[in-house]
Every structure is written in C-alpha cells, then in structure tokens.
Amino acid sequence: MSSTQYATPSMPDAQGHFGPFGGRYVPETLVHPLQQLEDEYWRAQQDPDFQQELDYYLREFVGRPTPLYYAERLTRELGGAKIYLKREDLLHTGAHKINNAMGQVLLARRMGKTRIIGETGAGQHGVATATVAAMFGMQCVIYMGAVDCKRQELNVYRMKMLGAEVVAVKAGQQTLKEAVNEAMRDWVTHVRSTHYILGTAYGAHPYPVMVRNFHRIIGDEARRQILEQEKRLPDILIACVGGGSNAIGLFYPFLNDPSVRMLGIEAGGEGILPERHAARFQGGSLGVLQGTRSYILQDAFGQIQLTHSVSAGLDYAAVGPEHAWLRDEKRVDYDYATDTEALDAFMRLARLEGIIPALESAHAVAGAIKVAPNLSKDALIIVNLSGRGDKDVMHAAQQIGLKLPD
Amino acid sequence: MNRIEQRFLDLRAAGRKGLVVYIGAGDPNLSATEALATAFDQAGVDILELGVPFSDPLADGIVNQLAAQRGLESGTTPPKVLQSIQRIRTQSEIPIVLYIYFNLLHRVGVDRFIREAAAAGVDGLLVLDLPPEESVDYEALMVTAGLCPIYLIAPTTPEARIAFIAPRAKGFIYYISREGVTGMQSKVSSTIAEMTRLIRAHSQTPIAVGFGISNADQAREVAAHAEAIVVGSAIVSRIAEHGHSPDLVPRVASFVAELSQAIRSLPSSLPPS
Numbered sequence: 001m002s003s004t005q006y007a008t009p010s011m012p013d014a015q016g017h018f019g020p021f022g023g024r025y026v027p028e029t030l031v032h033p034l035q036q037l038e039d040e041y042w043r044a045q046q047d048p049d050f051q052q053e054l055d056y057y058l059r060e061f062v063g064r065p066t067p068l069y070y071a072e073r074l075t076r077e078l079g080g081a082k083i084y085l086k087r088e089d090l091l092h093t094g095a096h097k098i099n100n101a102m103g104q105v106l107l108a109r110r111m112g113k114t115r116i117i118g119e120t121g122a123g124q125h126g127v128a129t130a131t132v133a134a135m136f137g138m139q140c141v142i143y144m145g146a147v148d149c150k151r152q153e154l155n156v157y158r159m160k161m162l163g164a165e166v167v168a169v170k171a172g173q174q175t176l177k178e179a180v181n182e183a184m185r186d187w188v189t190h191v192r193s194t195h196y197i198l199g200t201a202y203g204a205h206p207y208p209v210m211v212r213n214f215h216r217i218i219g220d221e222a223r224r225q226i227l228e229q230e231k232r233l234p235d236i237l238i239a240c241v242g243g244g245s246n247a248i249g250l251f252y253p254f255l256n257d258p259s260v261r262m263l264g265i266e267a268g269g270e271g272i273l274p275e276r277h278a279a280r281f282q283g284g285s286l287g288v289l290q291g292t293r294s295y296i297l298q299d300a301f302g303q304i305q306l307t308h309s310v311s312a313g314l315d316y317a318a319v320g321p322e323h324a325w326l327r328d329e330k331r332v333d334y335d336y337a338t339d340t341e342a343l344d345a346f347m348r349l350a351r352l353e354g355i356i357p358a359l360e361s362a363h364a365v366a367g368a369i370k371v372a373p374n375l376s377k378d379a380l381i382i383v384n385l386s387g388r389g390d391k392d393v394m395h396a397a398q399q400i401g402l403k404l405p406d
Numbered sequence: 407m408n409r410i411e412q413r414f415l416d417l418r419a420a421g422r423k424g425l426v427v428y429i430g431a432g433d434p435n436l437s438a439t440e441a442l443a444t445a446f447d448q449a450g451v452d453i454l455e456l457g458v459p460f461s462d463p464l465a466d467g468i469v470n471q472l473a474a475q476r477g478l479e480s481g482t483t484p485p486k487v488l489q490s491i492q493r494i495r496t497q498s499e500i501p502i503v504l505y506i507y508f509n510l511l512h513r514v515g516v517d518r519f520i521r522e523a524a525a526a527g528v529d530g531l532l533v534l535d536l537p538p539e540e541s542v543d544y545e546a547l548m549v550t551a552g553l554c555p556i557y558l559i560a561p562t563t564p565e566a567r568i569a570f571i572a573p574r575a576k577g578f579i580y581y582i583s584r585e586g587v588t589g590m591q592s593k594v595s596s597t598i599a600e601m602t603r604l605i606r607a608h609s610q611t612p613i614a615v616g617f618g619i620s621n622a623d624q625a626r627e628v629a630a631h632a633e634a635i636v637v638g639s640a641i642v643s644r645i646a647e648h649g650h651s652p653d654l655v656p657r658v659a660s661f662v663a664e665l666s667q668a669i670r671s672l673p674s675s676l677p678p679s
Contacts, residue, residue, distance in 0.1 A: 025537075025540055026537065027534055027535055029560035029582060029586075030562075172462070181462055181464040188586055189587065290462070291535070296509075302484075302510040302511075302513030302514070303510075
C-alpha cells in the first residue's frame with residue numbers, strides 16, 4: 001500500500017471538497033448560515049474552553065472512553081483473526097451518535113440558537129439529539145420517516161419522553177431520505193433561531209468534516225487501546241456505512257497508517273437488485289443529493305431510487321463524500337452484507353458474546369464473520385460496534401420468528 | 407437576443423411590470439402543461455417558469471412537492487419536458503425558464519443538458535441547489551449556449567454576497583422574499599424594499615420577487631419594488647384542484663389574467679433606457 005497521507009488539514013479543501021466529492025449544493029437561503037456555522041465551528045475547534053467543555057460532557061455524561069473488548073468466543077468460533085469490538089453501544093443513549101450531537105449542541109449554544117432540529121433513520125441520532133436538547137433546555141423537533149417510526153417505535157417513545165416533538169414524514173418511501181428533506185425545509189424556514197444537528201458525515205460543507213471530527217474520538221481511543229493491549233496497530237478496521245459517521249470516526253485516525261486496512265459494510269438488503277438494497281458503491285453512480293456530491297442510487301434521469309434494508313439507519317440512497325473519495329482512492333474497501341447476513345450476525349453476537357448489537361452494527365459484525373476466517377490467528381480486527389440493539393429486538397424477533405412462551 | 411432579456415427590454419419600453427408564472431411540468435400531464443403554456447402567453451404572462459419534477463424537492467413546500475409527485479406519476483422525465491417545450495415553441499415565443507434541481511443536469515452531464523435545453527427552446531435555468539460557488543463550468547456553458555443563468559438571492563444573503571452573485575445573473579435576479587420553502591402566505595414580507603435596494607446597488611439586471619405571492623393585492627404590493635413578480639404555489643394549487651376538469655386551462659388562465667391585470671397598471675421601476 002502507498003504511504004499517501006489521507007488525513008491532512010487540506011482534505012477537505014476550503015469549500016468542503018474531498019477530491020471531486022462534497023461541496024455545498026444548497027438553496028441560497030442556506031449558503032450564508034452554513035458559512036456562519038463553518039466559521040463558528042473552526043473557532044470552537046481552536047478554543048480550549050470549548051474542547052474542555054466537550055471533553056467534560058463526553059466523559060461525565062456520555063460515558064467515554066468506551067472499552068475495546070476482545071470478543072474471545074466469536075474469535076474462536078470463526079477460527080481466524082482476533083476480533084476486538086469498539087463498544088460504542090455502551091454510550092449513553094446507546095450509540096455513537098451522541099458524540100456528534102453533544103459537539104453540535106455546544107456549538108449551537110455558542111451561536112445563540114434556541115431551537116434544535118434533526119433527522120433520524122433508526123432513531124439513534126434522534127434520541128441523541130433529543131437528549132442533548134433536553135440537557136440544555138432547548139426546543140427540539142425530530143423528523144423521522146413514517147415507516148421508520150413504526151419499525152423503530154421504541155426510539156420514537158424515547159424521543160417523546162425526552163421532550164422532543166417527533167414529526168412522522170409521509171412523503172416518498174417514508175424513510176431517512178425524506179426525513180432529511182423535511183429537516184432541511186424546516187431549517188430553511190427557521191434558520192435564524194434554529195441549528196440543524198445533522199446526524200451523519202453527509203450533507204453540505206461543513207457537516208461532513210465537522211461530524212467526522214466529532215466522531216474521530218472513536219478511532220483515537222481505539223488506536224491508543226489496541227497499542228496498549230496488543231502493542232501494535234490492527235490489521236483491519238470494519239464498520240457499517242449508511243451516511244458513514246461511525247465508520248469515518250473509527251477510520252480517520254488510522255488513514256495515514258498504510259498497514260491498516262479498512263472495510264466499510266453497506267446494506268445489501270435483499271441483494272444487489274434495483275430498489276432492493278442500499279449499497280451505493282455497488283449499484284450507485286456519481287450524483288448530487290441533499291447538499292453534497294457523492295455516490296447515490298439513482299435512475300438514468302437522476303431521480304433518486306428507492307432503497308431497502310432491514311436496518312433503518314443504513315437505508316439511505318447516498319453515502320458520505322469522504323467515503324466516496326476514500327473508495328475512489330482505494331484507501332478503504334467497501335463490501336455489503338444482506339439482511340439475512342446481518343440478522344445472522346445479530347443473533348451470533350447475542351449468543352456468543354452476550355451483546356445484542358443494533359441491526360446497523362450487525363452489518364459490520366457480518367463483515368467480520370466473512371473476513372476473519374481467512375486471516376491468520378495473529379491478525380487483528382477492530383469492529384466498530386456502533387450501537388446496541390434494544391430498538392431492534394421486536395423487529396428482529398418477528399423476522400426470525402421468536403415467540404413468547406405460552 | 408435571449409427571449410428573457412428581450413422581454414425585460416420590452417417591459418421597460420412599455421413602462422410596465424412583468425409576471426412570471428411557475429407550474430410543475432407534467433402536472434397533471436405534459437399535454438396540459440403545453441396547453442397552459444400557450445394560454446398563459448395569451449393571458450399576459452411574461453415568463454413561464456417550468457418546474458422539472460424531481461424525487462427530492464427539498465426547497466419546495468407541500469403544494470409544489472405534490473405537483474412534482476403528480477409530474478413523476480404522469481411519466482414526466484427531463485427529455486419529455488424538453489420535447490413539450492419544442493411543441494410549445496411551434497405556437498408561442500413565451501420566454502421559458504426551467505426550475506430544476508442540480509442532479510437532473512448532473513446525471514446526463516451539465517454540458518449536454520444545457521445544449522439540449524437551448525436547442526429545445528429554453529431561455530434560462532434556475533438551478534435551486536447550485537449556488538455560484540459550485541457553478542464555474544455551468545456559467546461558461548450557459549453563456550456559450552445563450553441561456554440565462556438565473557440566481558437566487560435570499561433574505562439571509564449578506565451584502566458582500568449580493569455583490570458576488572448579482573453580476574453573475576443574466577435575464578433576471580430572483581429575490582426570494584422570505585426564508586422558507588415555496589408556498590403561499592397571508593402577509594407579504596417586509597424585507598423586500600430594503601433587499602431590492604441592496605441588489606440594485608450591485609446590478610442593473612431586472613429583479614423578480616417571488617415566494618408566497620398568492621393574490622392580486624399581494625402581487626401589486628410586491629410589484630412596486632421589482633421589475634417582475636413570480637407566482638407559483640397559488641397557481642399550482644388551482645391546477646391540483648382542477649387537474650382533471652375539462653375547463654382546467656380556462657380556469658387557471660383567468661386567475662393568471664387577474665394577476666396580470668393587477669400589476670399592469672403599475673409603472674416600471676427602472677427609467678426607460
């Protein structure tokens with residue numbers, strides 16, 4: 001592998017481009033507010049008080065650092081590489097999403113915003129956003145596709161209990177993409193009072209770089225932990241990729257280490273057939289959607305195609321622009337796991353390790369199940385266990401036919 | 407000369423205001439769109455803004471979202487919209503602007519899309535999600551094809567940015583009179599006088615004001631500050647209501663004629679050149 005530096009201050013460039021990807025493709029009303037957000041973000045990043053405040057809440061409220069846990073039984077069963085799990089599922093609210101929500105809410109406070117909005121697919125980002133809004137006494141509205149509201153019902157109740165208004169979006173296929181559209185419509189209408197806590201490494205600049213930086217703590221910790229435990233760098237990092245926030249958070253601090261391979265796992269749904277999956281690097285092409293240029297699932301005219309995944313958080317037609325760039329640079333490999341493989345991984349992790357993963361994270365586990373047996377026993381894999389599966393228990397039980405005892 | 411630029415010269419010479427009308431192409435079908443276009447020309451519409459239906463119209467309010475959905479359901483694609491414009495051109499020289507999301511250009515290639523649009527008889531493009539920072543190639547291609555790149559200015563656009571955008575716009579500058587998505591409202595925004603004054607300080611290009619104008623009184627009020635007004639959702643909602651009625655075209659055209667009458671009597675804001 002070449003020793004090119006992939007993590008550099010000049011990537012993205014000043015306009016938010018990762019090579020040919022990224023940028024700021026938004027209606028004029030949002031251009032200046034995005035510029036203000038970017039300016040404030042760079043100022044905050046240089047401000048030791050901001051960093052100190054963020055570190056405090058991440059430690060005392062969110063529960064960082066998370067363990068890097070050696071999954072001994074899973075490793076033994078697969079018979080190959082040693083598998084470590086980065087336990088983001090142990091964070092308060094149950095997923096990595098709160099790293100970013102916490103960073104952005106502190107930023108919103110600095111900017112004097114009084115109202116918070118967000119979109120959510122699986123509901124984990126919605127819960128994280130509702131949580132930080134409640135903490136700081138801010139008004140909060142979460143947009144969620146009506147289909148996702150049904151399949152992630154638990155999280156809808158959690159958001160409501162936290163005081164957020166949850167708007168079920170009924171347009172289109174009623175999943176994450178439509179929730180983003182509706183959140184952007186809200187933001188364009190209330191931009192002076194409102195901060196939009198976008199939940200993944202996607203959208204118009206500065207969101208992809210900002211969200212990545214709020215999540216790089218995952219990779220920074222994992223790097224330190226594996227060096228302590230194994231005295232060397234890992235061989236492969238594996239993470240699921242919807243928009244790609246947990247994956248870029250784990251990968252970023254290792255990008256300049258040429259010996260570390262990285263594997264992003266997209267949602268293969270029912271297989272790579274039109275409208276039956278959400279694997280943008282399999283069936284997608286270059287396009288512009290919701291503020292950025294990246295790989296998207298679209299038809300010959302540029303209309304966005306329907307997607308499918310058992311996992312609401314990965315069920316999205318586009319992928320973050322930095323992933324698109326890392327893929328074209330061949331720095332990161334991308335594969336997919338089908339619904340069936342993800343459900344199998346979900347159950348195996350539960351039974352072998354006593355950990356019920358989110359269906360999203362189960363895709364990453366499925367990736368490890370494929371890769372590990374082909375590697376030697378001294379190889380090291382880190383899987384990002386981005387969230388826990390409480391929200392998916394009912395849905396998975398139906399899928400695999402679990403019944404209550406009579 | 408480009409039909410949009412010619413129309414604003416004619417309006418100025420005649421000392422009157424322009425009416426820009428927005429409808430979604432293919433709503434309820436493209437033959438209705440063609441019939442509406444020629445009827446609008448006769449009803450006093452100065453520029454027709456045709457929305458090309460897109461699956462994810464994030465700058466649009468519910469009225470125009472539903473129009474886009476009906477357009478997609480009637481099988482409307484960008485090439486079919488261009489074919490309709492070719493048919494409109496056999497009967498009408500009404501200036502036509504395509505209101506479009508960037509991915510529809512990007513998918514076939516910006517160069518090819520612009521050339522085909524110009525060949526079909528389009529006069530300008532308003533690409534909702536393409537701010538000038540991302541549109542270096544686009545602008546050059548538009549100029550070569552003789553099309554007007556129409557840019558938006560919003561209430562959130564600071565003066566330094568107005569100075570950056572305004573000189574790039576050709577045909578007209580579209581001032582969005584309020585923060586938000588497309589749609590009707592009960593009161594006209596109070597920022598219009600101040601913002602149109604700022605825009606004029608940086609450009610001689612005519613200004614059209616839109617977003618939220620829903621009746622003749624509002625049309626008159628807004629037109630006092632600009633060379634033209636844009637009315638969209640108020641018309642689209644009438645199409646939604648009468649889409650399958652045999653008198654769709656006369657009903658909508660008579661509403662449009664009312665708007666045209668309302669602003670016709672107002673004097674032009676720019677002195678004759």
